[in-house]
Amino acid sequence: TNWFSHVEMAPRDPILGVTEKFLADKNPDKINLGVGAYRDDNGQPVVLESVREAERRVAGSHFMEYLPIGGLRDFVSESVKLAYGDDSPVVAAGQVAAVQSLSGTGSCRLFAEFQRRFMPHSSVYIPVPTWSNHHNIWRDAGVAQNGYRYYKPETRGLDFEGLMEDIKNAPNGSVFLLHACAHNPTGVDPTPEQWQAMSKLMLDKSHFAFFDMAYQGFATGDCTRDAAAIRIFIDDGHRVGLSQSYAKNMGLYGQRVGCFSLVCDSAAEAAKVESQMKLIARPMYSNPPLHGALLVSKILHDADLKQQWYQEVGVMAARIKDMRGLLRHNLQQLGSPHNWQHITDQIGMFCYTGMSGEMVDTLAAAHSIYMTRNGRISMAGVNTKNVARLAEAMHAVTK
Numbered sequence: 312t313n314w315f316s317h318v319e320m321a322p323r324d325p326i327l328g329v330t331e332k333f334l335a336d337k338n339p340d341k342i343n344l345g346v347g348a349y350r351d352d353n354g355q356p357v358v359l360e361s362v363r364e365a366e367r368r369v370a371g372s373h374f375m376e377y378l379p380i381g382g383l384r385d386f387v388s389e390s391v392k393l394a395y396g397d398d399s400p401v402v403a404a405g406q407v408a409a410v411q412s413l414s415g416t417g418s419c420r421l422f423a424e425f426q427r428r429f430m431p432h433s434s435v436y437i438p439v440p441t442w443s444n445h446h447n448i449w450r451d452a453g454v455a456q457n458g459y460r461y462y463k464p465e466t467r468g469l470d471f472e473g474l475m476e477d478i479k480n481a482p483n484g485s486v487f488l489l490h491a492c493a494h495n496p497t498g499v500d501p502t503p504e505q506w507q508a509m510s511k512l513m514l515d516k517s518h519f520a521f522f523d524m525a526y527q528g529f530a531t532g533d534c535t536r537d538a539a540a541i542r543i544f545i546d547d548g549h550r551v552g553l554s555q556s557y558a559k560n561m562g563l564y565g566q567r568v569g570c571f572s573l574v575c576d577s578a579a580e581a582a583k584v585e586s587q588m589k590l591i592a593r594p595m596y597s598n599p600p601l602h603g604a605l606l607v608s609k610i611l612h613d614a615d616l617k618q619q620w621y622q623e624v625g626v627m628a629a630r631i632k633d634m635r636g637l638l639r640h641n642l643q644q645l646g647s648p649h650n651w652q653h654i655t656d657q658i659g660m661f662c663y664t665g666m667s668g669e670m671v672d673t674l675a676a677a678h679s680i681y682m683t684r685n686g687r688i689s690m691a692g693v694n695t696k697n698v699a700r701l702a703e704a705m706h707a708v709t710k
């Protein structure tokens with residue numbers, strides 16, 4: 312018997328598929344602006360100095376035993392403080408149930424499963440557009456999905472009215488997925504005032520907010536400011552859910568280190584919720600990996616290392632901001648007829664250029680410049696050496 316003859320080729324992942332095409336291109340001047348991974352001005356991946364130092368400190372000092380199902384305790388408690396704040400009352404009261412996760416993807420997957428088991432009448436409201444993998448994650452968890460308006464193509468900014476209307480029109484008690492900062496793929500975030508209005512309305516509607524925070528520090532360069540939305544919701548009395556990832560802000564992409572938390576009504580409730588999180592994790596992967604969690608906990612525990620890390624996040628965010636300025640400037644110098652202000656208005660790792668799928672195809676075919684077909688540029692891949700070529704190519708395809 313042939314067991315697998317009916318298996319068809321799966322479609323390429325829209326983001327990771329870009330890397331595959333890039334790797335196959337023989338042009339030495341090719342540029343990969345697909346995946347959201349930070350690069351320095353030479354286009355090289357970066358290991359942060361704070362991470363190097365943490366590696367020196369843990370080297371040889373630990374064994375290779377399993378972590379508990381919920382991960383490294385110190386790592387989890389420091390992560391929760393990083394997001395909710397050192398003096399957060401919900402943290403102090405033990406109301407936060409949390410486990411170490413397999414980075415941001417893993418946290419989202421754990422929550423989606425938790426939602427299916429324990430919030431069974433709810434679908435998830437996902438921003439339009441969003442990170443493509445969100446759709447896969449909630450689909451595989453068997454949770455129905457709805458879109459809510461987020462991005463307005465005409466202004467290349469936030470569709471705040473549409474968003475508020477969709478929050479209002481959703482049935483009471485709906486679950487909303489919110490990007491905590493540096494929205495992927497649009498680079499468009501609500502202002503603090505808009506977050507406040509969203510929080511109030513969601514409270515009136517008894518909605519549940521699940522924050523995906525994959526870029527803490529990458530929006531403003533300041534990890535505390537980037538956690539503002541979560542803290543606004545908590546101050547208003549929301550019981551939120553949260554996915555944290557250290558892939559981008561500590562450059563620990565391949566270590567798969569993150570944290571999943573749910574804010575509960577009491578410490579007693581949190582204990583029950585946390586026990587169920589572990590029951591979900593155990594058959595999926597048994598327990599999370601050790602090394603990255605050790606590094607993160609070393610950094611967050613040590614005041615000097617933490618300070619150094621904060622600074623390094625700031626440097627990465629600032630370089631990206633500089634590249635936004637340069638790209639826009641170059642396009643204007645070339646006499647582009649378009650208004651490229653959104654390149655510098657948008658924040659975080661991505662620029663949602665407004666270029667069409669056909670334009671993206673031409674950029675790849677004629678210029679060896681690769682990005683996702685939604686016209687999203689990973690600004691982290693732009694540097695002083697390739698920005699002029701990128702601007703010329705963008706000008707050529709958008710003239």
Ligand code: PMP
Pocket residue numbers: 347413414415416417442490495523525556557558564569
């Ligand atoms: N959420 C969003 C919005 C993202 O952009 C990403 C990374 N591209 C993730 C989650 C998860 O990334 P990771 O699993 O590597 O932490």
